[in-house]
Amino acid sequence: MKLHLKIWRQKGPKETGAFKDYTVDNASEHMSFLEMLDFLNTSLVQKGEEAVQFDHDCREGICGSCSLMINGNPHGPETGTATCQLHMRKFNDGDTIVIEPFRAKAFPILRDLCVDRTAFDRIMAAGGFCSINTGNAPEANSILIGKETAEKAMDSAACIGCGACVAACKNASAMLFVSAKVSQMALLPQGDPERGKRVRGMVAQMDQEMFGSCSNTGACEAACPKEIKLENIARLNREMLRATFVE
């Protein structure tokens, strides 16, 4: 395959970036999208040009490192797929592909396509846990949890923290990310003692990190590589109301 790439290059957080054009000849349709970028980088390095910087690690859709806006879509055109699991067979010979970083005020660009998503860690530190020290735990089967409830909690817990929801949102809201964690804990009895404190803490930190507000357009759900559902946001709103009026 022959591909025309328009890739965002930016030296650092404070520098001005711009698109640069590259052509890749002889890409294979069986390559993953990131392997296609590896292939480009090898040819750049051989010419003494700087490699395009992008985040990646597990390359099996679970670590949440990879990002990229591909033709305006976070993680590219396929639904339920992280960039690392996207294959070139989903593109056509001769295509022009525009590749940008995830853009949000809360995700400053570090270089080229790499952004800083540590805001998510700070949100987690503000309440995304059960306060249980090592050694405190009761016997695992002493608290029963129905199969359906456990599975629902698992569906919420499947979030990989990649930030596609933020990149897809016109307000750069982190609501899907935050609500997935709040939902997981709200569904489980272990999360119950701190449910109010948790949702208030995480939402306050989300606002402080300059993520925007949620206007329920559902762009996040459509972009999520793990297909985290919008109902998590509804559950977060319920939890927030409960925390405000009940506790």
Add this chain to the structure above:
Amino acid sequence: MLDSKIPSGPIEQKWNNRKFEGKLVNPANRRKHTVIVVGTGLAGASAAATLGEQGYRVKVFTFHESPRRAHSIAAQGGINAAKNYQNDGDSVYRLFYDTIKGGDFRAREANVYRLAEVSVNIIDQCVAQGVPFAREYGGTLTNRSFGGTQVSRTFYAKGQTGQQLLLGAYSSLMRQAGQKAIEIFPRQEMVDVIVVDGKARGIIARNLVTGELTAHTADAVILATGGYGNVFFLSTNAKQSNASACWRAYKRGAYFANPCFTQIHPTCVPVSGDYQSKLTLMSESLRNDGRVWVPLKAGEKRGPNEIPESERDYFLERMYPAFGNLVPRDIASRAAKRMCDENRGVGPTGLSVYMDFRDAIQRLGSATIAEKYGNLFAMYEKITDENPYQVPMRIFPAVHYTMGGLWVDYNLMSSIPGLFVAGEANFSDHGANRLGASALMQGLADGYFVIPYSIANYIGGTSLAPVKNNHEAALGSLAESKARIDALMKAKGGQSVDQLHRKLGKVMWEFCGMARNEAGLKGAISSIQKLKDEFANDVRIPGDEHLNSELEKANRVSDFLELGELMCLDALERKESCGGHFREEMQTPEGEALRDDKNFSHVAAWEFTGKTPKLHKEPLTFENVHLAQRSYK
């Protein structure tokens, strides 16, 4: 002489005895001590969180952008624990026995017994954190089976068990970070250990964004930096998993144990082209329902669904009727290789075998199969463009895990006092072959339940004068690290790091992979020596020191080249077959691994000398498990 510091007493009492005999640090004094943790996978995150909870000052380093991205996240199938919830004959002793046998009698009994003992606490801890393990309708936890066992003791969260366990440990870590008990340094990589008066007193970290090198001093250092499977270039490890922290510790005096013990996992998506950047695992849990087969006839050209039942060879079921498709990984991998060597392999390259779910789908329905393995099936389809509900998966063995690692004593302390090693980075519990679902168990056992006792015992029992970050040892390490980076940046050759790394990987896979022999290993050592020169002269790293993936890779690959050579040397020296280490010269008439307990019942621990590494042997004694030829027939 290596002192493994195994506590006295019968095996059931050893860990209790150690806990009682160990020194303690009183809660008010803990905050006076700084502990550095490198790596935030299961072992690192759980150790750091627990030490933070106990009141130590903890500094955590990860080269990832966030602690949650560590490679433990990718573990799929499950975690073992001797809960015996299934009432099928499990016990601490049986988990201990299975692990010793599965490791082909090359692990320390006392360590493995402790691992089995604390396994039950791990499940309690994770459930309390809100880990959504799979459950029965009645609300209790459910289990499945893994290779090398005849009981169901594996706990799981769909095919994302590692993710859920890591997110649990990460949430505890972030809770401590929020309380300022832990300071996290993301995108920072350890490039050296600071050794003062023979003790580990800190690290040199490189900030991957700015390129800056900084000395951080401490009272103890814990390495939880994972395994070195990426020596092979192609493996199931994440792309950035590397051995540099361990290797730099080795060069400062920590012994490297059993480097040749690598695990080749039988069920991975086969290689499809020479652009391939990594291999993807298909969880061992699939062998609960997937039947592995090849055509009976060599050179078969028909598609899998056109081959009738009578012309299929379910070779694992045929060769190992007692364990069937759930034999341990080393045995399943070698059997698959043998089928391909007989020209009965399938797929475009002939280097794969089928794993077929047809019978399970007929028996249970595709909805049940989707519920159990849906995400794995989807992952397979994304990679191969084939639907495993309709055609059998094609699988082939791939490098997955390294049982070898830095040598540690019973307290997980390396041969450098004050330097502890946890999780896959150490060599301790899996012998020559790891059983499925035991890596998660070991990582969390080390981090939650062993390291905290070891740190108290060490700090409580050692006089540690304060060391500032301008100490001459720190400045020396800093200068050496800078010189190393400068030298890499100066090379102006014509090859990218990946190109050179692939060459190393080919040599390792061919000569130090599933089968090894003397001539091959000798040839590999000389090829690697040549490759080292090629790397020094012909690597190219355009750009500067600020956020530069090529520099990061070069830094790691230069260590892989040296480690690869040590792996071959260790494989050459171990003239027996055991577990994943298969010396072609030593096999039974049926082609199984043939151990030589008289001469090789030891841990091979290598010391860096600057020239040929020096071999130290720690004898392994088996007082509880009877040494026997492994049989899964």
